[in-house]
Amino acid sequence: MGxxxxxxxxxxxxxxxxxNGWSKSDAATAAGRQDVPxxxxxxxxxxxxxxxxxxxxxxxxxxxxxxxxxxxxEAQTRRRDDWRPRAERWxxxxxxATLAGLLASVALGGVAIAAIGTAGTSGDGxxxxxxxxxxxxxSANDSGGTGAPGSTAPGSSAPGRRDGDTGGPSVRPSxxxxxxxxxxxxxxxxxxxxxxxxxxxxxxxxxAGGEKKVEKYCADRTGQPATGQPTTGEPATGQPTESPGxxxxxxxxxxxxxxVEPDPPKPSKVPGKGDLKDAAP
Amino acid sequence: MGQAGQPRRGHAADGELGVAVARAQEGDEAAFxxxxxxxxxxxxxxxxxxxxDEAEDVASDAWLEIARDLGRFRGDGAGFxxxxxxxxxxxALDYLRRQKVRPRASVLEQDLLELPGxxxxxxxxxxxxxxxxxxxxxxxxxxxxxxxxxxRVVVGLDGPATxxxxxxxxxxxxxxxxxxxxRLAKQLGAEGVTEEGPRTLGESG
Numbered sequence: 337m338g339x340x341x342x343x344x345x346x347x348x349x350x351x352x353x354x355x356n357g358w359s360k361s362d363a364a365t366a367a368g369r370q371d372v373p374x375x376x377x378x379x380x381x382x383x384x385x386x387x388x389x390x391x392x393x394x395x396x397x398x399x400x401x402x403x404x405x406x407x408x409x410e411a412q413t414r415r416r417d418d419w420r421p422r423a424e425r426w427x428x429x430x431x432x433a434t435l436a437g438l439l440a441s442v443a444l445g446g447v448a449i450a451a452i453g454t455a456g457t458s459g460d461g462x463x464x465x466x467x468x469x470x471x472x473x474x475s476a477n478d479s480g481g482t483g484a485p486g487s488t489a490p491g492s493s494a495p496g497r498r499d500g501d502t503g504g505p506s507v508r509p510s511x512x513x514x515x516x517x518x519x520x521x522x523x524x525x526x527x528x529x530x531x532x533x534x535x536x537x538x539x540x541x542x543x544a545g546g547e548k549k550v551e552k553y554c555a556d557r558t559g560q561p562a563t564g565q566p567t568t569g570e571p572a573t574g575q576p577t578e579s580p581g582x583x584x585x586x587x588x589x590x591x592x593x594x595x596v597e598p599d600p601p602k603p604s605k606v607p608g609k610g611d612l613k614d615a616a617p
Numbered sequence: 618m619g620q621a622g623q624p625r626r627g628h629a630a631d632g633e634l635g636v637a638v639a640r641a642q643e644g645d646e647a648a649f650x651x652x653x654x655x656x657x658x659x660x661x662x663x664x665x666x667x668x669x670d671e672a673e674d675v676a677s678d679a680w681l682e683i684a685r686d687l688g689r690f691r692g693d694g695a696g697f698x699x700x701x702x703x704x705x706x707x708x709a710l711d712y713l714r715r716q717k718v719r720p721r722a723s724v725l726e727q728d729l730l731e732l733p734g735x736x737x738x739x740x741x742x743x744x745x746x747x748x749x750x751x752x753x754x755x756x757x758x759x760x761x762x763x764x765x766x767x768x769r770v771v772v773g774l775d776g777p778a779t780x781x782x783x784x785x786x787x788x789x790x791x792x793x794x795x796x797x798x799x800r801l802a803k804q805l806g807a808e809g810v811t812e813e814g815p816r817t818l819g820e821s822g
Contacts, residue, residue, distance in 0.1 A: 372798050375805065376770045382751035383662030383771040392677050393653055399684035400641070400649045409642065409688030416703070417689040419696030419778075 515543050519554035527551060630655050631773075634694030642687055649687070653680070656698060660705050662771040665748070666755050666763055667709040675712050679705040699778035702768060706782060754801050761785075762797030769794050 403409055518540045544553035634655045640648035657676065664672035664679075682704050690700050755763050761783075768779040779794070780787040 375802050379770050384658040396680035399681045403685045411689050413689045419692030419700050
């Protein structure tokens with residue numbers, strides 16, 4: 337309460353004397369003008385008018401010394417202790433890394449899309465487990481292969497595709513599947529190759545080794561079913577083993593002690609992702 | 618809102634405070650005392666609005682925690698105000714919960730009694746303008762408005778920091794502070810007018 341009266345310089349808040357140069361009539365005048373800034377000044381002065389209690393200060397100082405002696409000042413920063421401006425909190429570097437990751441994923445995504453068109457040309461003819469042409473298959477395959485992540489983070493698609501570009505000889509028979517599909521389409525349009533989508537036709541021709549051979553090629557293929565069956569049966573996406581959430585996904589306030597950096601994006605466990613994200617914190 | 622030139626808003630001392638806090642975190646005791654003296658008045662003013670006469674005790678509790686957790690804090694002077702205000706608020710809410718008092722009712726009622734009413738003469742109104750009076754005025758505001766006003770005006774937080782302390786959206790807090798101040802101004806203005814004529818105050822409820 338107001339028991340402790342000024343030990344100098346301040347005034348008894350009960351006396352109603354002008355507060356920090358503010359008299360009540362000033363306040364009333366200000367209020368009469370609806371002068372909010374002036375009112376704010378008055379309120380601030382009035383509410384802070386009390387003298388500081390030396391006992392309370394000593395108590396706080398003692399607590400400070402005790403904590404310093406006990407080493408509690410080394411404690412880690414929790415999210416709620418981090419009052420740095422937002423930009424600083426997330427770290428300029430981190431922001432840049434995030435942007436770079438985003439950019440990379442866009443660029444590599446573009447490469448992957450481009451690869452859809454060209455993959456067929458690289459796989460010359462022989463069927464089977466080769467060129468893994470389609471992007472979605474490939475990324476599924478990759479995420480299965482690295483035994484990893486829910487592949488949610490924006491950057492995560494990037495590494496997968498990159499692997500594919502460097503010629504990851506995925507074991508998947510996707511092109512065989514594609515070719516069979518092309519064959520069926522070829523049948524469907526009455527064996528008139530020109531009616532097919534030109535890329536599909538081109539691929540078919542290449543696979544068969546010439547326009548003439550397409551028909552036989554397709555007959556062979558559709559006759560002998562399914563060298564590489566299981567596009568559908570492949571549950572690559574079902575993999576996500578170690579939940580990347582962990583400590584990160586906790587309610588920020590309760591987390592006992594993460595680290596100084598407030599857990600920006602997601603995981604650091606995943607190897608593939610790491611090169612994009614780990615540069616951050 | 619948002620007037621940059623306010624002496625209290627955004628505290629001119631925030632730079633000094635930031636330096637003091639940084640040094641205190643390195644173990645400098647004198648610096649901690651400086652930080653205390655810079656922060657405590659506003660903190661106390663805010664707590665008075667929350668818990669009335671218990672403000673001093675609650676502030677003491679808060680400072681124990683502040684002193685203990687100082688090493689965890691990251692930020693500048695303004696950030697330190699926000700951080701300490703959050704701690705103080707939590708202590709205050711703990712206190713209110715423990716007391717099982719109706720949140721501000723005791724403070725509120727008491728202060729309403731002390732508030733110059735419609736029948737006060739202007740002189741009485743003049744005399745009572747002080748902390749108690751300001752407190753009484755603020756106590757009449759809805760709680761969200763009162764807290765927003767106190768944090769912004771008395772503690773000196775900016776809008777986003779106020780919102781963070783209160784756990785609300787900045788827009789909501791801005792609106793609350795604005796409404797609260799408008800209401801205060803209206804009230805104060807209405808009472809000031811008694812000087813000029815015998816007008817009855819309809820506003821003081």
